[in-house]
Amino acid sequence: MAADTMDLALASFRGPDTTVCFRAAAAELGDDAVVLRTVLHGDAVPAQRAEIVAAPASAIERYRARLTPPRLMRPDRATRQLPLVIALVGPTGAGKSTTATKLARHDEAFGQWRAGIITLDTRPGALEQLNAQARAGDIPLEVVYEPAQVAGALRRLMKARCDVVIIDTPGQSPRADALAQRWSAALRALAPDEIHLVVAATQRADLAAAVRVDAVAAGATHSLITKVDEVPGGHGLTELTIALGMPVRWVCDGQDAGADIRNGAPRLLGMLGVSSTLPAGGVAPAPRTAAAHSPAGAAAASVPTRRSGIRSFFTRRRTVMVGR
Ligand SMILES: Nc1nc2c(ncn2[C@@H]2O[C@H](COP(=O)(O)OP(=O)(O)OP(=O)(O)O)[C@@H](O)[C@H]2O)c(=O)[nH]1
Numbered sequence: 175m176a177a178d179t180m181d182l183a184l185a186s187f188r189g190p191d192t193t194v195c196f197r198a199a200a201a202e203l204g205d206d207a208v209v210l211r212t213v214l215h216g217d218a219v220p221a222q223r224a225e226i227v228a229a230p231a232s233a234i235e236r237y238r239a240r241l242t243p244p245r246l247m248r249p250d251r252a253t254r255q256l257p258l259v260i261a262l263v264g265p266t267g268a269g270k271s272t273t274a275t276k277l278a279r280h281d282e283a284f285g286q287w288r289a290g291i292i293t294l295d296t297r298p299g300a301l302e303q304l305n306a307q308a309r310a311g312d313i314p315l316e317v318v319y320e321p322a323q324v325a326g327a328l329r330r331l332m333k334a335r336c337d338v339v340i341i342d343t344p345g346q347s348p349r350a351d352a353l354a355q356r357w358s359a360a361l362r363a364l365a366p367d368e369i370h371l372v373v374a375a376t377q378r379a380d381l382a383a384a385v386r387v388d389a390v391a392a393g394a395t396h397s398l399i400t401k402v403d404e405v406p407g408g409h410g411l412t413e414l415t416i417a418l419g420m421p422v423r424w425v426c427d428g429q430d431a432g433a434d435i436r437n438g439a440p441r442l443l444g445m446l447g448v449s450s451t452l453p454a455g456g457v458a459p460a461p462r463t464a465a466a467h468s469p470a471g472a473a474a475a476s477v478p479t480r481r482s483g484i485r486s487f488f489t490r491r492r493t494v495m496v497g498r
């Protein structure tokens with residue numbers, strides 16, 4: 175098993191039929207192994223016609239726990255003097271500014287709260303874009319050029335009764351220049367409660383891992399995946415979230431700044447065929463188990479045969495050949 179706690183340690187079992195494969199999975203991974211995928215290879219030799227992909231229940235639980243952030247609570251004005259501060263950082267063009275507006279407007283984020291935006295991206299084109307989006311959504315917007323302006327901007331948004339302030343930043347270029355240093359200092363002065371590393375779903379996982387190192391050094395606490403609509407069937411998303419190694423509160427799946435944002439962990443876990451709903455008391459629901467599927471091919475047929483969201487992740491799996 176890999177040392178990375180987000181590695182799902184998937185194993186693929188191939189044999190003449192699914193019953194044999196289920197039995198082998200249960201024997202090797204435990205009776206509570208989670209079956210993620212069942213495939214029948216019609217063109218393979220008879221001894222290798224069936225395949226199931228499974229993971230130990232404990233690995234799925236670790237992945238779920240790492241991916242799922244605790245619920246955000248609306249700040250209580252009686253006890254808290256400052257709004258909740260959520261910052262967005264990440265590579266150029268990842269979708270930070272569009273996401274800032276979505277967060278302020280959409281009910282799956284802060285649509286039911288009063289949200290304001292502070293932008294640290296003072297490039298003329300960027301300001302115009304965000305200004306237009308903020309106006310369309312009736313969102314108070316403050317522009318901060320210097321760290322010294324942070325306190326005033328926060329005060330004005332508090333006066334506008336904002337419960338949450340979303341911070342937009344310029345794209346992180348590999349070359350840190352004077353502008354980058356200025357906005358980084360302003361970001362530190364804002365003392366965000368959460369810093370979300372925004373990464374497009376089309377980003378290569380190995381490059382994302384490199385981006386993550388810098389972002390975590392700068393205080394990133396979560397990852398936020400955009401452009402999920404641009405990857406057919408969620409291709410490679412599991413691999414990407416593992417490379418980023420942080421909880422995912424939201425994912426974005428379109429260009430509409432008033433919509434196209436969803437709760438992240440449930441969406442990503444759903445692509446794996448794993449429920450994300452923790453019943454009261456925080457106890458995970460019983461997963462589908464290899465043992466439960468093992469008695470008959472009929473049961474196997476009830477397992478969805480296509481989980482394309484994890485196709486590329488499967489390149490990392492181990493294959494076990496089983497006979498009768
Ligand atoms: N398909 C799709 N496009 C998106 C999504 N989110 C943002 N975009 C588009 O991606 C492009 C860049 O979005 P921005 O919000 O400007 O990205 P940014 O990270 O703020 O860019 P910089 O500030 O230049 O670093 C725009 O054309 C957006 O409409 C998404 O979830 N899906």
Ligand SMILES: [Mg+2]
Binds near residue numbers: 300
């Ligand atoms: Mg931007």
